[in-house]
Amino acid sequence: MLLTAVGARRTAAGDPPRPDAPAAAWPRVTAPAGVAALAAAGHLATVGEFTTPAVALGLAVIPPMVLRSC
Structure with missing residues (x-):
């Protein structure tokens, strides 16, 4: 935070x-977390x-x- x-x-x-900074990694990190959250919501x-x-x-x-994010 x-x-x-x-x-x-x-x-x-x-x-x-x-x-010269590395590319943003947020799409690679947030997409699987979003899919997991959607799967949990669907299960619920x-x-x-x-x-x-x-x-x-x-x-x-x-x-x-x-x-994977490391």
Whole structure:
């Protein structure tokens, strides 16, 4: 959260983007998280509750997404 605040402050102050900076990684990180959230919402809408295996499977999605963003 603090890094987001610092980045927003730099952008608002007019700090120009660096041409040598790496490409933005947000689409690669947010797309799988969005798909997982949609899958969870669909499961909740059709089944009506989360069972223990469903929660475990949902939590198992997090480590690969974190490792992929590194």
